[in-house]
Amino acid sequence: MIKQVICINWGTKYGPRFINRLYAMVARNITPPFAFTCFTDSTEGVRPEVDCQPLPELDFVMPVNTKGKWPKARLWSERLGTLEGPVLFLDLDLVITGNLDEFFTYGGPDEVILSRNPAKPFERVGQTSVFRFPVGKLVSLQKTFLANPQAVADEYRYEQRFVTRNAPGGVDLFPKRWVQHFRYQCMHTFPLNLFLTPRLPKGTKIVIFPGGVHPEHAIQGGWVGREGWSLWQHLRGLNRKHKDGSRWRYLRHYMKPTAWVRDAWRE
Secondary structure, eight states: OOEEEEEEEOSSSSOHHHHHHHHHHHHHTSOSSEEEEEEESOOTTOOTTSEEEEOOOOOOOOOSSOOSOGGGGGGGSSOBTTBOSEEEEEOTTOEEOSOOTHHHHSSOTTOOEEEEOTTOTTSOOEEEEEEEEETTTTHHHHHHHHHOHHHHHHHHSSHHHHHHHHSTTOOEEOOTTTEEEIIIIISOOTTGGGTSOOOOOTTOOEEEOOSSOOHHHHHHOBOTTSTTOOHHHHHHTTTSOOTTOSHHHHHHSOBOOOHHHHHHSOO
16 A cells, blocks of 8 residues: 655745755655655646645634644545545655654554654653544644634644644554654753753654744754754853843754754655
8 A cells, every 4th residue: 555645844944955955855755656746826836746735715814913833734635635545744844864654654544643742741642743644633733723713722722732632543653762852852951051052862764843943953052043052152242131031041952963853854
């Protein structure tokens, strides 16, 4: 059976650079045959191996002042372009560090399976940066969401919590070691982050980058808005005004350049 990988792109935040790198990482880490489909509002600059299909149309007003990526609700339609059966969704800004084949054989083909969310250790909530689902299985979620998008977003805040709590038949979670959160599970805690390069835990297949830190930031080191800063530059900026808030938060927001991210995040 062909392995179906999908992603979604809208606006200009990511675009072809991220799409093309994601395709290349998938191709290097999967056993053919596979298909890679990007649902996007622009095909300009996207490499020809990517099957670009239009964003599924939905008539709704996006929730405001919520942190979840609610445009992903487009993926919950009864039909998803020309695709059928189980698909593995990947965020555009993740890094693939191991073989993906087991993501397609874990559990049953009719199950909804999410990666684990280390940001909520005391709440069994999945992470939709990496998740597998059969096309059409989540249409009931879409109907509930479209009936009152703002109310759903206000209640659940994040679309991944909404999926975890309401997917028909419930959800399963991929093994913990397969998907790691860069900030929470790869970066060292203060003060070790000042001296040690972020680690790649053994057995990791995918590293996700929620929260504003992208692979490019990890490659350059420093932090968002301070890309490429040395430790000395970082410490010198401690007493300046900055958007990190407290000095404690500022000190935690530093990382050394990470070569393993550079080696993986490429075409």
